[in-house]
Amino acid sequence: MSKVRRIGVLTGGGDAPGLNAVIRAVVKSSYNYGIECLGLENSFDGLLETNRHTVLTPRNVTGILRVGGTILGTVNRGNPFLKPIDTSDGPKDYAERCMEMFHKLQIDGIVVIGGDGTLSIAHEFNKKGMPIIGVPKTIDNDIVGTTNCFGFDxxxxxxxxxxxxxxxxxxxxxxxxxxxxxxxxxxxxxxxxxxxxxxxxxxxxxxxxxxxxxxxxxxxxxxxxxxxxxxxxxxxxxxxxxxxxxxxxxxxxxxxxxxxxxxxxxxxxxxxxxxxxxxxxxxxxxxxGSPTSFDRMLATRFGAMAVELLVKGESDRMVAFHPPEIGSIPLADVGGKMRLVxxxxxxxxxxxxxxxxxxxx
Amino acid sequence: MSKVRRIGVLTGGGDAPGLNAVIRAVVKSSYNYGIECLGLENSFDGLLETNRHTVLTPRNVTGILRVGGTILGTVNRGNPFLKPIDTSDGPKDYAERCMEMFHKLQIDGIVVIGGDGTLSIAHEFNKKGMPIIGVPKTIDNDIVGTTNCFGFDxxxxxxxxxxxxxxxxxxxxxxxxxxxxxxxxxxxxxxxxxxxxxxxxxxxxxxxxxxxxxxxxxxxxxxxxxxxxxxxxxxxxxxxxxxxxxxxxxxxxxxxxxxxxxxxxxxxxxxxxxxxxxxxxxxxxxxxGSPTSFDRMLATRFGAMAVELLVKGESDRMVAFHPPEIGSIPLADVGGKMRLVxxxxxxxxxxxxxxxxxxxx
Amino acid sequence: MSKVRRIGVLTGGGDAPGLNAVIRAVVKSSYNYGIECLGLENSFDGLLETNRHTVLTPRNVTGILRVGGTILGTVNRGNPFLKPIDTSDGPKDYAERCMEMFHKLQIDGIVVIGGDGTLSIAHEFNKKGMPIIGVPKTIDNDIVGTTNCFGFDxxxxxxxxxxxxxxxxxxxxxxxxxxxxxxxxxxxxxxxxxxxxxxxxxxxxxxxxxxxxxxxxxxxxxxxxxxxxxxxxxxxxxxxxxxxxxxxxxxxxxxxxxxxxxxxxxxxxxxxxxxxxxxxxxxxxxxxGSPTSFDRMLATRFGAMAVELLVKGESDRMVAFHPPEIGSIPLADVGGKMRLVxxxxxxxxxxxxxxxxxxxx
Amino acid sequence: MSKVRRIGVLTGGGDAPGLNAVIRAVVKSSYNYGIECLGLENSFDGLLETNRHTVLTPRNVTGILRVGGTILGTVNRGNPFLKPIDTSDGPKDYAERCMEMFHKLQIDGIVVIGGDGTLSIAHEFNKKGMPIIGVPKTIDNDIVGTTNCFGFDxxxxxxxxxxxxxxxxxxxxxxxxxxxxxxxxxxxxxxxxxxxxxxxxxxxxxxxxxxxxxxxxxxxxxxxxxxxxxxxxxxxxxxxxxxxxxxxxxxxxxxxxxxxxxxxxxxxxxxxxxxxxxxxxxxxxxxxGSPTSFDRMLATRFGAMAVELLVKGESDRMVAFHPPEIGSIPLADVGGKMRLVxxxxxxxxxxxxxxxxxxxx
Known part of the structure; x- marks a missing residue:
């Protein structure tokens, strides 16, 4: 595998306590690997325009561990695979544009924190050649393949x-x-x-x-x-x-x-x-509100594991809690399913x- | 003034955090004065039937300081002055019946914890010869004559x-x-x-x-x-x-x-x-929920002051917070008014x- | 297996948030099985004297789910296998006396909530013919065979x-x-x-x-x-x-x-x-303090599972969290070991x- | 009185929950008066060097209402009236240097948030011609002239x-x-x-x-x-x-x-x-920790009142809680005294x- 030099991180879908804790872990962990970390704003919209990303260092994430919400925002234009866009080169869909920006920014992989919908989009991007590790986020705890999602506790x-x-x-x-x-x-x-x-x-x-x-x-x-x-x-x-x-x-x-x-x-x-x-x-x-200690720990472990997987050259997977271990499963196994009581x-x-x-x- | 030997305590109206803290203070304080304290259940209904009162000692109020709700209940039949009741002696209103029970139980005074409505009823009972000290209770903090009611904080x-x-x-x-x-x-x-x-x-x-x-x-x-x-x-x-x-x-x-x-x-x-x-x-x-430390302190001071006033032979008054002191005002000044922003x-x-x-x- | 008609429950060792939640689950669950539940006070001391046990019904455990501490107490004379006692029949050790009381009370099994030490004693009693299911309790989370003990969270x-x-x-x-x-x-x-x-x-x-x-x-x-x-x-x-x-x-x-x-x-x-x-x-x-929702859930599941195991005729086991399931392991595997980081x-x-x-x- | 165009704000002494709430109120309130607000770092040290002050706008204080600590810091070199300092113009004491910076920055008045010690220094600066309004800060609630200091609740x-x-x-x-x-x-x-x-x-x-x-x-x-x-x-x-x-x-x-x-x-x-x-x-x-709602309200009212007093041309006073009003007392009445139980x-x-x-x- 080729060396990972720069990764991105984004958050999609509804708010959940622990989003910032994942972001912080991704930033701190990549920093300690010597990897540059770009924060992409408002889900995949952060790949649509030239000015929607910032380099994040440990200093940028000071104090966010205990704060709800997400410093990266989640409000976006919707599924990039379903939206056509007019450009000077003629119409493209958003997803194509995202791929261009992805290559232009020379990102080696992205940590995508989101629910069922966002993770399905992530799987599509993986197919197009964007290496992504997903982090499951849902208050409802209904994503398959993991006993817990952060925010639920x-x-x-x-x-x-x-x-x-x-x-x-x-x-x-x-x-x-x-x-x-x-x-x-x-x-x-x-x-x-x-x-x-x-x-x-x-x-x-x-x-x-x-x-x-x-x-x-x-x-x-x-x-x-x-x-x-x-x-x-x-x-x-x-x-x-x-x-x-x-x-x-x-x-x-x-x-x-x-x-x-x-x-x-x-x-x-x-x-x-x-x-x-x-x-x-x-x-x-x-x-x-502030995430519980349980959710902070889970979110932190998820974020660190996501970076570790990217470093190992893995992609198209979602980190998962298989207590007491953090593991991962293929993103392909996640979409369109639901973990019910x-x-x-x-x-x-x-x-x-x-x-x-x-x-x- | 004649010596106070037995007092009652009751709670009326909507629930508010700190009700139990007042009850506890009334019970502990009267105990230390050597006064017997009767808990009357469900507001003035506790004076309608023979079996709706209990002697309360410090042991009965252990642990209730931090618990919301009221151990005495508040569900009642409504304003006793507006309800006729059939008895073997012919029709009476509830209030008359309450007075009889009050005398029969040989109570020297009652601490009535309640809002505007309950305190107005208390004022009517005072006129009939039942010595009452009111304790203002409202989440909304809109009772006149006191800067704060417990529950508001x-x-x-x-x-x-x-x-x-x-x-x-x-x-x-x-x-x-x-x-x-x-x-x-x-x-x-x-x-x-x-x-x-x-x-x-x-x-x-x-x-x-x-x-x-x-x-x-x-x-x-x-x-x-x-x-x-x-x-x-x-x-x-x-x-x-x-x-x-x-x-x-x-x-x-x-x-x-x-x-x-x-x-x-x-x-x-x-x-x-x-x-x-x-x-x-x-x-x-x-x-x-559990009352804040502020409300516990206020409720406790109110309860202790209510007993102190009864011991001093006062009645028809409401304890009030005049920071940093606890004072009192005539119950007559309370009813039908409202402290607005x-x-x-x-x-x-x-x-x-x-x-x-x-x-x- | 013979039908279970009466069980006991006791708590030993240091205080931990969730003890009452386990007791409540044991009481409610056995009640729904039609089993009488005896609360034994102060660990195994509850089997030493004639008046240290009470029948517990759902009403007795109302409201204790969210309260720290233990309604059964934990202060005791120490390991009953190490204490001689003088009786009218000559010296016995406490353990023997406990066995007598156990038989006299016609208890079919006991739920013992405790740490490493208490669970080792429980294992000894099992050997003597007292059917026990242990529930692991430690703030430190260092009991082997379970990923979590209640109180830790x-x-x-x-x-x-x-x-x-x-x-x-x-x-x-x-x-x-x-x-x-x-x-x-x-x-x-x-x-x-x-x-x-x-x-x-x-x-x-x-x-x-x-x-x-x-x-x-x-x-x-x-x-x-x-x-x-x-x-x-x-x-x-x-x-x-x-x-x-x-x-x-x-x-x-x-x-x-x-x-x-x-x-x-x-x-x-x-x-x-x-x-x-x-x-x-x-x-x-x-x-x-009040146990977290995580600990209340875990404690409740432990308590219900302990009763279920006794009903099934099992004994000498400890309930354990094997997420997402509650399982059990032999008590013999617990004592003298420690789950380290x-x-x-x-x-x-x-x-x-x-x-x-x-x-x- | 001459129009107030620029004020400063600083925090001195030990940490107390609500410091940031006062700063926020000072910043927002002065902004709405059309006054520029300078944040001075680390108590009066912010007047010793050229680069220890920043213009604060409402945006700078977003989200700090609920956060403990102080964004301005409190670590300082000690009482400026007791410290000599060598300058190119010969030795001066810190206080003289602070006065120079105060004039150079064209500050019309300063809100000083601190305890007994800091407020005494503030009083000395007032005498030298630096208009100051003090805001009482102490966990211990022992500053005279106010029933409450923020942080106490x-x-x-x-x-x-x-x-x-x-x-x-x-x-x-x-x-x-x-x-x-x-x-x-x-x-x-x-x-x-x-x-x-x-x-x-x-x-x-x-x-x-x-x-x-x-x-x-x-x-x-x-x-x-x-x-x-x-x-x-x-x-x-x-x-x-x-x-x-x-x-x-x-x-x-x-x-x-x-x-x-x-x-x-x-x-x-x-x-x-x-x-x-x-x-x-x-x-x-x-x-x-995060200040209680009581302390946030008190701190906010203190901060707003401090600005209002400066706008009115008052100085050498401390804002004070005289429930239910916010008032003020002379700073001269505060130092060296203590409000005891x-x-x-x-x-x-x-x-x-x-x-x-x-x-x-």
């Missing part, structure tokens, strides 16, 4: 703290509190924060619920003397028998405004149980053995 | 932390984030968390806003290079020229479900600025001097 | 937060801050909090340090413009070439008073670098690639 | 959280935990965190303690069934009858290393009560009425 920690707060107020008022957490397709945040927060009901996309069963569980608690209940609902939870249409999939940005699953479930439960019910939608609070897995079974209802039995 | 701390979290995600995505906080009539939480969290716009009930001015401020920031903005909105914020009807006043419990001011303001700002806008409604998260006060002026817009100029 | 989170706090003050004063963390034999807390907190130097028992190399690293940073440094030291860190005698092993309780490794290292560094140096010893702060493992290599010095090269 | 919040953590571990192990907090001369942190954290004993410099009385209190708790105790000790607490010599006053930097009052008190209590006793010294952890004040009386011992009766 922080989101769960925040949601758990929120459930703690709602417990005391639910108890004082003898109410049902419905907490809507992230998870459009996978219920990991709901499952983990629900168990860690001591919820009574957890509703995840993978286990369609019967609202009558949920209401029954709340009424049982009432008769047992526990006059309040905590219900954790993933935003993608669906009733048995079919998707509801209230959450407009084509209009993602407005889901939260028009009232999502949390408000709907609360209204149904209030009607069925006769108990005062309140909803809290955690929303973007789950994406922000197994409905009969041991965490769900544990939750059920504690008396937590998933609304399914 | 905790609510502001949580809201400030939420704004911190949203900052990094707003910045990464170049978005406008609208944070709806509590404050139906008074904007203290919005004002304090907005300044402490570094908000760009703060909207409070006391200063009607012009949405165009708010949008203008956001666009100015954009052109200045600050591509994101944080807007803190009190739930009672209103546009200049009149109340909007979207927030159904007659149906308080559903305000949050149907979409309150936060979602409405966000929709308007997205339209006016063309920027991606997201909303987070903090809701009940502001009521729960002065639109030209020095905190608002400070905020404006920092460049924060209130949407009014 | 909470300790690391606290230490990381402490390092965050010291960063700003170190920077403002251009100081060297030495943070002493737990880890007498294994450096996991130092390693994880050091990486997550962005330390410049990490000193662990497994990698003997050369103080001159450490001083050199600090001076390099100085000349580079980074006028402050953060040094994380495990309490068991030792200089190359031999153990120092300052930390009196035979007198554990006084180690902290006489000045441990943190103060010593700080004094040496101040002399060698000429920079103002300060020490903070985190000590018992690492043991307390591999000096050439990938976490240490990652840390070194970021420029963190371990004082060894 | 954050320190108390941290200490309270630490006491919370130690409670559960003290309870599990039935130990006495001694927590040493800051406060060499004034016991505010000990008093406030002790009450807020639910301590059993509080020892402050203002109330000399009798160790036998403290031990007695612990033994009483024991016999009452509360087998653990929490003792909060200010670093300046002294026994009745005389200062102890163990804390070497002449060697401040080493106090923490050689073992301060916390370790000494713990040793004495272990001997007197026979109970296992542990010590935690919070030390520098109290100075760092009144031994018979209402907070101490409240604490005593709850059963907290101060070791004096």
């Amino acid at each position: 922080t989101a769960v920690a925040f949601a758990t703290d929120a459930i703690d707060r709602l417990h005391t107020t639910a108890q004082a008022h003898q109410r049902v509190m419905v907490v809507e957490v992230m998870g459009r397709y996978a219920g990991w945040i709901a499952l983990y924060s629900g168990v860690a927060g001591g919820a009574d009901v957890i509703m995840v996309p993978e286990i369609p619920y019967d609202i009558d069963i949920v209401a029954q569980r709340i009424k049982e608690r009432d008769s047992f003397g526990a006059k309040f209940s905590i219900v954790v609902v993933a935003e993608g939870a669906v009733p048995r028998g079919g998707k509801v249409s209230l959450v407009k999939a084509a209009d993602g940005g407005y889901v939260e405004r028009l009232g999502g699953v949390g408000h709907r479930v609360a209204a149904e439960l209030e009607k069925l149980t006769g108990k005062e019910t309140r909803t809290v939608v955690l929303g973007h609070l789950q994406r922000g 197994p409905a009969d897995g041991d965490v769900v079974r544990t939750a059920k053995s504690l008396g937590i209802s998933f609304g399914d039995e | 905790t609510a502001v701390a949580f809201a400030t932390d939420a704004i911190d979290r949203l900052h990094t995600t707003a910045q990464a995505h170049q978005r406008v984030m609208v944070v709806e906080v509590m404050g139906r009539y008074a904007g203290w939480i919005a004002l304090y968390s907005g300044v402490a969290g570094g908000a760009d716009v703060i909207m409070v009930p006391e200063i009607p806003y012009d949405i165009d001015i708010v949008a203008q401020r956001i666009k100015e920031r954009d052109s200045f290079g600050a591509k994101f903005s944080i807007v803190v909105v009190a739930e009672g914020a209103v546009p200049r020229g009149g109340k909007v009807s979207l927030v159904k006043a007659a149906d308080g419990g559903y305000v949050e479900r149907l979409g309150g001011v936060g979602h409405r303001v966000a929709a308007e700002l997205e339209k006016l600025t063309g920027k991606e806008t997201r909303t987070v409604v903090l809701g009940h998260l502001q009521r729960g 002065p639109a030209d006060g020095d905190v608002v002026r400070t905020a404006k001097s920092l460049g924060i817009s209130f949407g009014d100029e | 909470t300790a690391v989170a606290f230490a990381t937060d402490a390092i965050d706090r010291l960063h700003t003050t170190a920077q403002a004063h251009q100081r060297v801050m030495v943070v002493e963390v737990m880890g007498r034999y294994a450096g996991w807390i130092a390693l994880y909090s050091g990486v997550a907190g962005g330390a410049d130097v990490i000193m662990v028992p497994e990698i003997p340090y050369d103080i001159d190399i450490v001083a050199q690293r600090i001076k390099e940073r100085d000349s580079f413009g980074a006028k402050f440094s953060i040094v994380v030291v495990a309490e068991g860190a030792v200089p190359r070439g031999g153990k120092v005698s300052l930390v009196k092993a035979a007198d554990g309780g006084y180690v902290e008073r006489l000045g441990g490794v943190g103060h010593r290292v700080a004094a040496e560094l101040e002399k060698l670098t000429g920079k103002e140096t300060r020490t903070v010893v985190l000590g018992h702060l690492q043991r307390g 591999p000096a050439d493992g990938d976490v240490v290599r990652t840390a070194k690639s970021l420029g963190i010095s371990f004082g060894d090269e | 954050t320190a108390v919040a941290f200490a309270t959280d630490a006491i919370d953590r130690l409670h559960t571990t003290a309870q599990a192990h039935q130990r006495v935990m001694v927590v040493e907090v800051m406060g060499r001369y004034a016991g505010w942190i000990a008093l406030y965190s002790g009450v807020a954290g639910g301590a059993d004993v509080i020892m402050v410099p203002e109330i000399p303690y009798d160790i036998d009385i403290v031990a007695q209190r612990i033994k009483e708790r024991d016999s009452f069934g509360a087998k653990f105790s929490i003792v909060v000790v200010a670093e300046g607490a002294v026994p009745r009858g005389g200062k102890v010599s163990l804390v070497k006053a002449a060697d401040g930097g080493y106090v923490e290393r050689l073992g301060g009052v916390g370790h000494r008190v713990a040793a004495e209590l272990e001997k007197l009560t026979g109970k296992e006793t542990r010590t935690v010294v919070l030390g520098h952890l109290q100075r760092g 009144p031994a018979d004040g209402d907070v101490v009386r409240t604490a005593k009425s709850l059963g907290i011992s101060f070791g004096d009766e």
Whole structure:
């Protein structure tokens, strides 16, 4: 393999706590290898214009380990493979332009930190000859091939703290509190924060619920003397028998405004149980804030491993957590798949053995 | 004055962090005076039935200092002066029944921890001969005659932390984030968390806003290079020229479900600025959780002072914070009034001097 | 296998966040199996006297999920196999007495939550016919056969937060801050909090340090413009070439008073670098507080699995985290061993690639 | 008064959470007045050399509101009035040189953020014709004329959280935990965190303690069934009858290393009560971290008021919190005095009425 002299790093997709920690690890690690590191702004847009990259040294990343967000930005024009662009040489697609800039900047490889979508684009670029190592990023923890993505632990920690707060107020008022957490397709945040927060009901996309069963569980608690209940609902939870249409999939940005699953479930439960019910939608609070120590460690190990793989001449792979080791898998194995909560897995079974209802039995 | 031998303590109204800290102080303080302390459950309902009171000793309040909620409960049948009740002696109102129980239990005075409504009821009971010292409780900090109510600092701390979290995600995505906080009539939480969290716009009930001015401020920031903005909105914020009807006043419990001011303001700002806008409604998260050290200290001092006043033979007064002292004011001065944010006060002026817009100029 | 009707649960050894979460899971899970659960107080002492056990139901464990410490206590008379006791039937050892009580109470199995020492005792009791499932507990994370023990993540989170706090003050004063963390034999807390907190130097028992190399690293940073440094030291860190005698092993309780490794290292560094140096010893702060969501989940899964194993008729095993699954290993494989930080493992290599010095090269 | 066109801002003395919040407010507020703001580095050293000042605009202070430490640094050569300096014009003292630079830079006034010592120097400079407004900064909250200094609430919040953590571990192990907090001369942190954290004993410099009385209190708790105790000790607490010599006053930097009052008190209590006793010294952890919302608000108001006073042509004054207003007092009234805990004040009386011992009766 030829020697690696210059690498790039970029972040794509939604915000997640730990992005800066990965960037910092990539910068510090490449610095110690004697490799120059270019920060590319706003995902692959950083390869579209001449002035959207900067050399990053350890000094540039001082203090960012504990700061949420990303110093490189994520706002971009969308998938470069789907966008035509007019140039003086006639129309090109963005991706072609990115390849040109990639060669012009004499970059030997890129660390791409992103979710499912960004990693799929990364795989396409690999095919075109841009060596890329992916770093999996998703609050929802639903990327395949890795037990954990950074950001998930922080989101769960925040949601758990929120459930703690709602417990005391639910108890004082003898109410049902419905907490809507992230998870459009996978219920990991709901499952983990629900168990860690001591919820009574957890509703995840993978286990369609019967609202009558949920209401029954709340009424049982009432008769047992526990006059309040905590219900954790993933935003993608669906009733048995079919998707509801209230959450407009084509209009993602407005889901939260028009009232999502949390408000709907609360209204149904209030009607069925006769108990005062309140909803809290955690929303973007789950994406922000300083990463937990767990996520900082994971993000740091991911970043360092990504550089190590590039140095070894590897590409088209995603770093992955195979506890206690950091490993890697082919990027080709990642796209279009999703790691779901197994409905009969041991965490769900544990939750059920504690008396937590998933609304399914 | 005759010697005080037995007192009661009860909590009424909405949950607030620090309720348990007041109860603990009342119990420990009365214990050290050699006074027996009865915990009355669920506000004045604790005087309606024979079995809704318990003797509380220091052992009963071990560990509750740092726990949110109230060990005495707050769920009750409503204002005892407005409720008739059938008894074997014919109809009575609840208040009469409470007085009977009060005498039967040989209580010398009661510490009533509650908001505006509960304290007004307390004042009525005082007139009937039940010696009461009130302790002001409101997240919103809008009770007159005291610079601070316990619970407020905790609510502001949580809201400030939420704004911190949203900052990094707003910045990464170049978005406008609208944070709806509590404050139906008074904007203290919005004002304090907005300044402490570094908000760009703060909207409070006391200063009607012009949405165009708010949008203008956001666009100015954009052109200045600050591509994101944080807007803190009190739930009672209103546009200049009149109340909007979207927030159904007659149906308080559903305000949050149907979409309150936060979602409405966000929709308007997205339209006016063309920027991606997201909303987070903090809701009940502001009521729960462990009280801050500030609120624990304030609650403890309030509780101890309430007992001291009863011991001195005083009644019909509310303890109050007149920093750095704890004082008291007549309960008669409290009801039906509200401590509002002065639109030209020095905190608002400070905020404006920092460049924060209130949407009014 | 015969049906399990009654189990016991006890906690032994030092405090760790998550003990109550395990107890809660054991109680709730056994309740749902229709098994009665006895809480045994103060480790195996709960089997020495007739009145040191209580039936625990879900109601008894309400709210303890988020509370540090253990509702069962841990203070005990020591290893029951080493203590003779006089009885009316002549001298016995405690262990024999425990076996009698075990039979008398008609317990079918016990969940023993404890560290290396307690689990070794558990193994001995298994040999005598008391079916036990162990749950590994140690802040230090050094029990073999499991990637994680509950309590560790909470300790690391606290230490990381402490390092965050010291960063700003170190920077403002251009100081060297030495943070002493737990880890007498294994450096996991130092390693994880050091990486997550962005330390410049990490000193662990497994990698003997050369103080001159450490001083050199600090001076390099100085000349580079980074006028402050953060040094994380495990309490068991030792200089190359031999153990120092300052930390009196035979007198554990006084180690902290006489000045441990943190103060010593700080004094040496101040002399060698000429920079103002300060020490903070985190000590018992690492043991307390509410467990993180990670530890609550792990503790809950451990507790539920322990009951499941007893129900299945298994014994003499320890539950273990084999991510993402909970498994188990023979108790016989646990005692007298220790899971150490591999000096050439990938976490240490990652840390070194970021420029963190371990004082060894 | 002549128009203010350019002001300076500097920070002196020990680190305190909120320094950056004051700087930010000064910068933003002066910007909105159309005043240029110079950041002077490392206290008055920023006026000694030509290159130690920078123009600060709102952009320079983005994001620092929530960050501990000070972007201006505090490390300096000491009191400029006590230091002679050789110049090409012969020897001068630093102060004269500072005055020259002050005039050369055409600064109209300076905001000086510092403690007792820095504010005394500020007063001297005022006499020489440098208009200064002081902002009181001390963790210990012992500056006269203001009910609160920023940083204090954050320190108390941290200490309270630490006491919370130690409670559960003290309870599990039935130990006495001694927590040493800051406060060499004034016991505010000990008093406030002790009450807020639910301590059993509080020892402050203002109330000399009798160790036998403290031990007695612990033994009483024991016999009452509360087998653990929490003792909060200010670093300046002294026994009745005389200062102890163990804390070497002449060697401040080493106090923490050689073992301060916390370790000494713990040793004495272990001997007197026979109970296992542990010590935690919070030390520098109290100075760092993100300021609480309370301190951010106070710091922001202080900064804005300081600029407002300069604009109004005032000088030689210190801003002060006279709740709920921000006011100011003459700098001449500040130096050489100290705001102590009144031994018979209402907070101490409240604490005593709850059963907290101060070791004096």
